[in-house]
Amino acid sequence: xxxxxxxxxxxxxxxxxxxxxxxxxEQQAQVCGQCHSLFESNHPESFLADGLDYQPGNDLLANRxxxxxxxxxxxxxxxxxxxxDGTMRIGGREYTSLVQSKCYTHGEMTCLxxxxxxxxxxxxxxxxxxxNTDQACIQCHKEPQxxxxxxxxxxxxxxxxxxxxxxxxxxxxxxxxxxxxxxxxIDSPMIRSNKKNEKPNACNLCHLDKTMQWTADNLSEWYGxxxxxxxxxxxxxxxxxxxxxxxxxxxxxxxxxxMSWEPTFETSATxxxxxxxxxxxxDDYAATRYVTWQSLMRLPEYQLLQDDEAKYEFVSPAPExxxxxxxxxxxxxxxxxxxxxxxxxxxxxxxxxxxxxSAALIRLIQxxxxxxxxxxx
Numbered sequence: 001x002x003x004x005x006x007x008x009x010x011x012x013x014x015x016x017x018x019x020x021x022x023x024x025x026e027q028q029a030q031v032c033g034q035c036h037s038l039f040e041s042n043h044p045e046s047f048l049a050d051g052l053d054y055q056p057g058n059d060l061l062a063n064r065x066x067x068x069x070x071x072x073x074x075x076x077x078x079x080x081x082x083x084x085d086g087t088m089r090i091g092g093r094e095y096t097s098l099v100q101s102k103c104y105t106h107g108e109m110t111c112l113x114x115x116x117x118x119x120x121x122x123x124x125x126x127x128x129x130x131x132n133t134d135q136a137c138i139q140c141h142k143e144p145q146x147x148x149x150x151x152x153x154x155x156x157x158x159x160x161x162x163x164x165x166x167x168x169x170x171x172x173x174x175x176x177x178x179x180x181x182x183x184x185x186i187d188s189p190m191i192r193s194n195k196k197n198e199k200p201n202a203c204n205l206c207h208l209d210k211t212m213q214w215t216a217d218n219l220s221e222w223y224g225x226x227x228x229x230x231x232x233x234x235x236x237x238x239x240x241x242x243x244x245x246x247x248x249x250x251x252x253x254x255x256x257x258x259m260s261w262e263p264t265f266e267t268s269a270t271x272x273x274x275x276x277x278x279x280x281x282x283d284d285y286a287a288t289r290y291v292t293w294q295s296l297m298r299l300p301e302y303q304l305l306q307d308d309e310a311k312y313e314f315v316s317p318a319p320e321x322x323x324x325x326x327x328x329x330x331x332x333x334x335x336x337x338x339x340x341x342x343x344x345x346x347x348x349x350x351x352x353x354x355x356x357x358s359a360a361l362i363r364l365i366q367x368x369x370x371x372x373x374x375x376x377x
Contacts, residue, residue: 018031018055018056018057020032020056020112021112023056023057025104025108025110027056027057027058027059028110028111028112029095029098029099029104029110029111030056030059030060030061030095031056031057031111032094032095032111032115033060033095033096033098033099034052034054034056034060035092036092036093036094036095036096036111037066037093037095037096038066038067038068038078038081038088038093038096039064039065039066039067040064040065040067041063041064041065042063042064042065043063066096066099067096068086068096068100069082069084069086069087070086077374077376080373080374080375081093081375083173083197083198083199084195084196084198084199085192085198086100087100087173087183087185087199088174088183088184088185089173089174089175089183089199089375090175090176090375090376091174091175091176091177091181092176094111094184095111095184097183097184097185098110098111098184098185098186100185101184101185101186101187102186102187103140103186107140108140109140113136113139113140114127114128114131114136115127115128115131116128116129116131132166133164134146134164134166136165136166137165137166137169138165146165150163151163154168155218155222160266161206161263161266162206162267166182167202167206167263168188168189168202168203169186169187169202170182170183170184170186171183171189171200171201171202171205172205172254172257172258172261173199173200173202173205173254175250175253175254175375178287178290178294179257179291180253180254180257180258180261188223189201189202189203189215189219190219190225191212191215191216191219191225191228191230192228193228193230194212194230194231194234196248196369196371197248197369197371200239200243200251200254200255201215201239203215203218203219204238204239204240205240205254205258205261205264206258206261206263206264206267207264207267207268208238208239208240208259208264208267208268208273209238209240209267209268209269209272209345209346210238210345211234211235211236211237211238211239211345212230212234212239212242213228213229213230213234213235215239216228216230236344236345237345237347237360237364238345238346240255240258240259241276241346241347241364242364244259244276244277244280245276245361245364245365245368246364246365246367246369247368247369248370248371248373249283249284249285249288249371249373250373250375251369252280252283252285252288253285253287253288253291253292256277256280256292256295256296257291257295259273259277259295259296259299260294260295260298270299270300270301271301271336271341272341272343272346272348273299273301274296274299274301274302274305274328274332274336275329275332275356276347276361277292277296277299278296278325278329278332279325279361279365280292281293281296281312281314281321281324281325281328282318282321282322282325284370285373286314286315289314289321290314293314301336304331304335304336305328305331305332305335311324311327312324344357347360347361
């Protein structure tokens with residue numbers, strides 16, 4: 001630190017202090033990446049003995065190896081931190097995701113393009129002013145299809161959540177802090193033949209009542225994506241229910257969180273969600289149970305079942321959780337079982353009153369991906 005009064009009062013930068021804004025793109029992002037990344041030290045002995053081996057402004061990669069999906073093995077802890085397309089699915093490692101994004105590799109985007117430490121609109125996220133809006137993207141993408149002709153690009157109404165850049169290109173497909181957080185691998189929705197550990201797509205995380213085949217067909221029509229014919233399940237069952245009931249622990253948790261994500265209230269009713277969310281109240285993972293319970297209580301229909309709120313504790317013994325789970329299902333059947341629901345994609349048979357397809361629900365749960373998952377935030 002230079003304490004020379006002449007330097008302090010000169011109005012010129014003090015070159016003995018590193019200001020990330022004055023660094024090049026790679027070095028600037030690396031200042032954040034020293035913490036917000038998944039890495040191993042090239043010299044683990046000295047790292048454990050002497051601590052951090054990096055100073056802002058230096059090359060972060062000189063003494064560290066960044067861990068990416070291609071470097072992992074299913075038997076390793078790191079494997080749990082990625083979707084099968086290589087996208088990180090755990091928060092706090094945003095640099096690892098950013099450097100996979102074309103906005104970084106082919107553009108000039110860095111962490112400071114959106115985040116600020118000294119002029120924040122949202123302190124909890126350290127976002128700069130207006131960086132929680134489309135301004136975050138159109139500060140670079142100024143073409144008409146992203147500004148004056150946005151609806152032609154999004155195929156959604158201008159004032160809808162479907163026309164917000166972040167919802168499509170940075171969906172909540174990462175998990176941290178008992179909630180979904182935005183992926184920092186900036187990409188576009190895409191449907192592939194469904195495989196184990198598939199990353200949820202932005203379209204079905206918002207359109208909770210639609211199937212993955214519906215999304216694939218629309219992406220083909222709107223953007224010329226290759227046509228994909230999915231299996232029978234993804235043609236006939238809403239993706240949200242497949243993730244919620246049959247998915248792995250991360251898919252289940254993110255699906256439960258999205259059940260009370262407000263933008264989904266624009267795309268479908270909420271009166272069908274409760275009986276499926278109740279199935280996770282006895283999930284093997286405490287975090288999944290907690291996220292589900294918090295999400296369930298934010299649904300409007302939960303008010304009809306609120307008498308049971310004080311009884312449930314996500315850390316209670318399994319028999320107690322199971323008893324409350326059954327009580328909530330009985331309450332739902334009694335108080336809401338005659339709602340006019342008739343959407344087979346949501347496992348309600350087309351009758352005058354709602355009749356839950358219990359057999360289909362049980363099949364999803366029985367085919368659940370029970371892969372053991374351990375993720376360090």
